Amino acid sequence: MNNAPDSAAAPRWLTAEEQHVWRAYLHATTLLEDHLDRQLQRDAGMPHVYYGLLVGLAEAPRRRLRMTELAMQAKITRSRLSHAIARLEKNGWVRREDCPADKRGQFAVLTDEGVEVLRRTAPGHVAAVRQALFDRLSPEQQKALGEIMEIVAEGLQPKEAGADLPWLR
Amino acid sequence: MNNAPDSAAAPRWLTAEEQHVWRAYLHATTLLEDHLDRQLQRDAGMPHVYYGLLVGLAEAPRRRLRMTELAMQAKITRSRLSHAIARLEKNGWVRREDCPADKRGQFAVLTDEGVEVLRRTAPGHVAAVRQALFDRLSPEQQKALGEIMEIVAEGLQPKEAGADLPWLR
DNA sequence: GGCGGCTTCTTGAAATTTGAACAAGCGACG
């Protein structure tokens, strides 16, 4: 029954200010994610994550990415990606293609229809992001937000090789 | 086929910096949410949202809240809450109680077992939040984050009465 | 009283996500 680090020791609770910040964070992030999810579901017929998959493919070299790469880029499991691509395939927005170099591999390829969906819906999505976030923040706040988020992400990054194998150092 | 506001006009794309901030935001928030979800699933046997429900109840006057209130506090739909409470009830952590004043109403009540689960798992959760977020940010950054998140939340708040009925002003 | 509109909460089915298990291919190494 081992919890997180030193959970048995006297816990350092959050201070009042920290608690305030944390609640604001949870509040805002869930509201924003819900907002964008509904916006995209309404205007593009897919959840935010799926939209992110299409964007990822659109930016990739030949509008294609190996499943694993795409999964990492979107920070979702391969399993989840399999299901998602199956759904997007049914929509005609993505197509699967075998990888010649590795017979296990599959490419997810953005179809022309997929490109078209993005072309049609991206402006509305950008507008939503802008209205919810950037239009409300000062340049300094935008900069601060970027820095903060980078720090947080860095601390949670899927560990690099050997990072958790200290006996290898 | 009406998208978001003025999506037909020449879209104002995100600048390079904005895009950078936005990606950092998405990256960090999904990593953090996944991290906490896994942490709580592992140590408390429930997802982050469910944990939030227990916390909400724990802080309420008699460890109880009407379903609608709890749903609003957690920012989820009543439907979702119904299912969630059913699950937590099966765990023995929450119990339903009729509302005497309104026969339609139900209270969700945190049981002693529920309290115990929180007592046992809260320290680990706080530690995780601290390690992922507060331990990495300067006091100024924490303050900035709080302000930013408040602004964002304010802009997405479920609209108050008449907010979208300008002809009423 | 009782009707109409609203609120409260639940339900059931479909969609999505999770987690474990699996088939198949890769690749190094004896």
Add this chain to the structure above:
DNA sequence: CGTCGCTTGTTCAAATTTCAAGAAGCCGCC
């Protein structure tokens, strides 16, 4: 060559979430 360990992607079942109804009570008002 073989086979062991690892990677790739999928699949299944269970859990969770969404969405569209729907049952029941409340409330104001005639």
